[in-house]
Amino acid sequence: MQRRSFFRAAGATLATSTLVLAGCKDDEEPATPVVNNVIAFNGFDTTTRQPIDDGVLNYAYLLEQLEAAFYQKVVASPPADLLPGELAYLTDLRDHELIHREYLKALLGSKAYDVSLAAPLEFNFSSLTLTTRVGVWTAARQLEDIGVAAYNGAGKLLVVTSNLLALGKLASVEARHAALVHEILQSDSFASTVGADGLDDAKTPTEVIELIKSFLPVEVSVAALPTT
Amino acid sequence: MNILKLVADLAATTPNQFEQPADRRDALTSLGRFGAKTLAAALPLGLGSVPALARDTRTILDSLLLALRLERLQNAFYTQALTAPASFFPADTSIRASIVKMQAHQQQHAALLVRLISTSNGDVPAQPRYDFTGSKNNTQAALFPSVFTNFDDFLTLAQLLEDTSVRAYKAMVEFLVQDNYILQTALQIHSTESRHATRIRMIRRQRGATVKPWPSPADADITVANKTAVVYATEHATTQLLADYTSVPFRLLPIGSGANILTESVPEAFDEPLAADSVEGLLNLFTL
Structure with missing residues (x-):
């Protein structure tokens, strides 16, 4: 849709000369397949080889699925030693991440990597200690900080401005979550990921997948995402 | 790219x-x-379907200058607060320590922006002067008469400024897409500001304010109509648009069944951008 509007906006002459660059296509791309237990997010148009946003949006979608699944598991079976108010926070976090997940799924539509899967991926949280409040909040801190750094690193990989704005709306909410979780564990630690020049962390998709791969039931490849 | x-x-x-x-x-x-x-x-199009001028012609430089205004103002705000006597701050020393961190970050952001503007051949404006009471040096009614004597008033303005920063950077990134380095830098500042905002909100919450760690329709209103109300204008949106301008059908999606899921959780889950002119208006309240 975004690309077709270009024709209306700029007219046929210019459109013709930029058709290849814009990667205009009439056909829907096939959804990212899961082959031999590997999900490969594809950030390039298969015909024109020009960058497209499907891969990066699917990467964000996977991260939101992971966070949502984590909080769903925790809220369904919360640790006994939660302090007053903490279950309400965990419930809010679960709801926000479910909303983020479904928002990105709606943005992706038929391009969602799991659209043809019989069931969504089941994440593996067995490496986490979810029976104590400190274990839960420590895991949440890890996931939220990864989410913030992932969004900060992914923005420049996007091609379509509306997608950048869409991820921006989620990114600062993830940072708010992260700051909340830091403060729950340790007062005045809200900014412990902020480094030189007052800049928060940013990570590449490759770095992020390395950090979350223990939770993933399949191998995820981001080798075919844009890097600039 | x-x-x-x-x-x-x-x-x-x-x-x-x-x-x-x-x-x-x-x-x-x-x-x-x-x-x-x-x-x-x-673009020299000469095409009948394309009028010659775009509506919003903000440049990278325009955006960097707005960001510098924001950071300088917040740096001055925290710097002035930190000169207040120890009795201004709560007994919990982690609170003043957080304000120290925020001031340092804003100073670093301002210095970074000055470097970026200079290397883009832009002119760095003179440092403005401020009146954080909003009285414009006693020429009009103050919005925050006790901002550096009443800690809750200080926190209220801090929250308004930090939340405004988050929204300002979020709107700005659209105009930075031609420069990957500046775009990523803006996003990294954006999430730092968001962390600040949440810390301020949590301090206020500890002190009894009705406020969540993120902007929520459940927050008590701390704004003044026609002055600071712009800070949360359109922030509590209950709808999100897709590329084809249809709304995401949240009511049909598996997002949970809490009583306030559509009216409270959905707006909480999205921070909204704030256009540059609205940000300027907010900054002008405190700039001499």
């Missing part, structure tokens, strides 16, 4: 964005000074 992003941005530019005349910038003296929409407007 940049030509690809420009083309994509053109594609994403809706026809009505071409309709309204706006100030046309002088010339393409420096690519780095022009945002995508300006380039879209400046």
